[in-house]
Amino acid sequence: MSKEFVFRGRAWVVGDDIDTDMIYHGSYLPLTDPKEMAKHALEYVPGMEDFVERVQPGDILVTGKNFGCGSSREHAVITLQYNDVAAVIAESFSRIFYRNAVNLGFPILEVPDITEEVETGDELEIDANTGRIRNVTKGIEVRGTSLSGLEKEIMTAGGLFGYLKAELQAEE
Amino acid sequence: MSGKTIIEKILSEHSGADARAGDRVWADLDLAVVRDFGGPNVVLEYEKQLGDKPVWDPQKIAMTFDYQAPAKVVLVANNQRACRQFAVKHGVPHVFDVNAGIGQHVLLEHGMVLPGGVIIGTDSHMNLLGAVGSFSTGMGTTDVAAGWATGRLWFRVPETIKITFKGEYDYPASAKDLTLFLLSKIDKSKTIYKSLEFYGQPIDSLSLAGRLTLASMVTEMEGKIGFITPNQSILDWIGERAGRSVEAVLPDEDAAYKEEWEFDVSGLEPLIACPDNPDNVKPVREVAGTRVDEVFIGSCTNGRFEDLKVAAEVLQGMGGKVAPHVRLVVTPATTEVAMEAVEAGLYETFIKAGAMVTNQGCSLCTIGHHGVLAEGDVLVSTGNRNFRGKLGKGSQAYLAGPAVAAATAVKGEISLPE
Numbered sequence: 001m002s003k004e005f006v007f008r009g010r011a012w013v014v015g016d017d018i019d020t021d022m023i024y025h026g027s028y029l030p031l032t033d034p035k036e037m038a039k040h041a042l043e044y045v046p047g048m049e050d051f052v053e054r055v056q057p058g059d060i061l062v063t064g065k066n067f068g069c070g071s072s073r074e075h076a077v078i079t080l081q082y083n084d085v086a087a088v089i090a091e092s093f094s095r096i097f098y099r100n101a102v103n104l105g106f107p108i109l110e111v112p113d114i115t116e117e118v119e120t121g122d123e124l125e126i127d128a129n130t131g132r133i134r135n136v137t138k139g140i141e142v143r144g145t146s147l148s149g150l151e152k153e154i155m156t157a158g159g160l161f162g163y164l165k166a167e168l169q170a171e172e
Numbered sequence: 173m174s175g176k177t178i179i180e181k182i183l184s185e186h187s188g189a190d191a192r193a194g195d196r197v198w199a200d201l202d203l204a205v206v207r208d209f210g211g212p213n214v215v216l217e218y219e220k221q222l223g224d225k226p227v228w229d230p231q232k233i234a235m236t237f238d239y240q241a242p243a244k245v246v247l248v249a250n251n252q253r254a255c256r257q258f259a260v261k262h263g264v265p266h267v268f269d270v271n272a273g274i275g276q277h278v279l280l281e282h283g284m285v286l287p288g289g290v291i292i293g294t295d296s297h298m299n300l301l302g303a304v305g306s307f308s309t310g311m312g313t314t315d316v317a318a319g320w321a322t323g324r325l326w327f328r329v330p331e332t333i334k335i336t337f338k339g340e341y342d343y344p345a346s347a348k349d350l351t352l353f354l355l356s357k358i359d360k361s362k363t364i365y366k367s368l369e370f371y372g373q374p375i376d377s378l379s380l381a382g383r384l385t386l387a388s389m390v391t392e393m394e395g396k397i398g399f400i401t402p403n404q405s406i407l408d409w410i411g412e413r414a415g416r417s418v419e420a421v422l423p424d425e426d427a428a429y430k431e432e433w434e435f436d437v438s439g440l441e442p443l444i445a446c447p448d449n450p451d452n453v454k455p456v457r458e459v460a461g462t463r464v465d466e467v468f469i470g471s472c473t474n475g476r477f478e479d480l481k482v483a484a485e486v487l488q489g490m491g492g493k494v495a496p497h498v499r500l501v502v503t504p505a506t507t508e509v510a511m512e513a514v515e516a517g518l519y520e521t522f523i524k525a526g527a528m529v530t531n532q533g534c535s536l537c538t539i540g541h542h543g544v545l546a547e548g549d550v551l552v553s554t555g556n557r558n559f560r561g562k563l564g565k566g567s568q569a570y571l572a573g574p575a576v577a578a579a580t581a582v583k584g585e586i587s588l589p590e
Contacts (some may be wrong), residue, residue, distance in 0.1 A: 017449060019559045026562065028538040029209050030214055030247040031238070044561055066360060066394060070559060072296040074211065074312030095365050095396055096296055120391035150196040150326055160314050161221045168222065168321060 009088040013120045014045055016064035016162035018069040024079045039081035057084035062118045068097025077101050089114050102151045105159035111144030120124040134147050175424025177332035178399045182307045186290050202289040203232050204319040207275055209239035210294025212251035215258045217317040227262045228323035234266040236275025240540040241533040256548040262522035273506030273532035276300055281508050283413030287402055288421040291318055297472050300388035302398045305420050330367040330396045337372035339438030344589045347382030348573030351389045353442040356453035359384045360394045368398040374437050380406055387475040389556050392450040445571035448560040456576055459586050465549040467581040468536040469574055470486035470503030474554035477512040479574040484521040486578035486589045492525050495584030500527040501543045505534035511518040539563055552580045
């Protein structure tokens with residue numbers, strides 16, 4: 001992951017209300033090895049069944065509203081992270097997915113109506129610091145919410161444990 | 173400065189800060205819970221990050237095994253074992269094992285959930301404890317592992333929407349129908365990340381079970397928590413179990429709400445959430461006659477004694493037999509609920525009707541359990557989610573209250589109780 005939160009990659013576009021069972025199905029919940037979890041990313045999203053075979057490192061997932069609704073399973077973030085997906089841009093995120101992503105240092109951006117501006121295969125340039133997204137293929141630029149405050153500090157530290165490192169060591 | 177909402181009060185109290193909507197605060201935790209799902213991941217993450225470091229407070233950690241209880245695959249058995257071993261190593265006394273039931277309900281029955289508390293856990297329906305005014309919220313592995321180490325976590329203080337109900341409705345409409353009604357009315361883009369506060373006569377008259385039903389589906393409304401102010405009888409019920417007197421946290425009169433909504437539930441009729449989303453709600457009569465293959469009565473949404481009682485009464489009232497082509501699975505939420513149901517003779521009614529009464533737990537709310545669906549199967553469930561393929565690829569699920577579920581089991585097609 002780029003600590004600078006600037007990425008360039010190819011887009012995969014999916015719709016609204018992509019729930020955690022679609023991202024990472026409940027039948028794989030007992031898995032604890034991230035590399036095993038990675039084999040099942042987006043398996044239950046219609047049309048994305050073979051995503052893990054086609055995804056390239058640095059690809060960017062673009063989604064509609066309420067991405068990651070449903071379960072608290074952190075597997076849903078890990079499965080994307082371990083496929084080297086660079087970031088998820090959503091029109092909105094479900095609460096727990098958003099939080100899990102921050103805590104794992106996985107870049108997420110909220111951009112209204114982004115699925116209207118991007119098609120699968122488009123080349124995107126993202127600067128999460130400013131919330132600026134350039135669709136290189138279509139030659140358009142949109143803006144979303146930028147990373148800021150505590151969430152950015154946690155993500156810059158590589159996640160919650162990175163952020164708490166100093167505190168946890170001081171206690172010992 | 174305006175007054176505070178319930179969530180602002182609780183997070184102020186637990187953070188020592190003047191917590192206002194939109195702020196980020198670090199709040200002290202009263203309880204950090206894992207299930208057999210998520211739990212093993214928390215244990216592994218904790219040990220990876222912190223090795224043998226003692227946990228912050230063993231008394232404030234709980235484990236509840238309800239996902240696959242008892243284990244049917246070795247992987248899950250290993251996971252449960254890893255949690256138990258961690259509990260022994262760290263002196264964690266509160267392990268509610270596979271015989272206990274649904275975690276949140278078990279914790280509530282054991283007096284471990286108090287109004288105004290802050291509780292986290294690896295279950296997206298942790299927030300059903302808002303039913304007694306506790307701020308409880310589902311979290312992932314990293315959060316809970318960090319919480320076990322430090323006893324506190326970051327929170328974004330949510331804005332609050334005040335929702336007031338008015339009007340009266342009669343059986344067969346129930347708390348589930350009020351909940352589905354609300355799901356069908358709200359715009360999730362407005363409730364996402366929000367704290368909801370529920371008021372009005374229809375809420376005041378809800379039993380504890382009914383309150384749990386409503387609060388449990390705040391997750392499906394995309395809310396962070398839904399608070400129902402406990403009345404005196406619920407405070408007494410909790411106080412007796414906790415061994416101390418407890419008080420409700422009330423909002424200030426001049427609390428600042430993001431929005432205030434009013435809904436009239438006069439004449440509410442039985443509703444059903446159709447595939448593949450909990451907010452795809454229709455009156456039962458509009459989809460009556462849809463053939464079903466399986467019915468599930470239970471879950472953290474509708475697995476209390478009174479839910480089972482209503483279902484048993486409908487079964488009996490409609491001839492006492494499940495349709496030959498239907499599999500009916502009934503699961504009490506907890507051991508306490510199961511005992512009550514046995515004493516009231518409900519098990520006899522269910523078993524004679526042809527139902528399978530399973531042991532207490534989450535049962536058919538996840539694919540972890542017996543009773544999963546075949547391709548093309550249709551389920552009516554009293555649970556809280558009907559996402560596509562949740563219980564089996566190519567299957568469909570409807571969500572309804574216990575009375576409709578029981579009537580459907582008898583008729584073999586979606587039906588109103590008679």
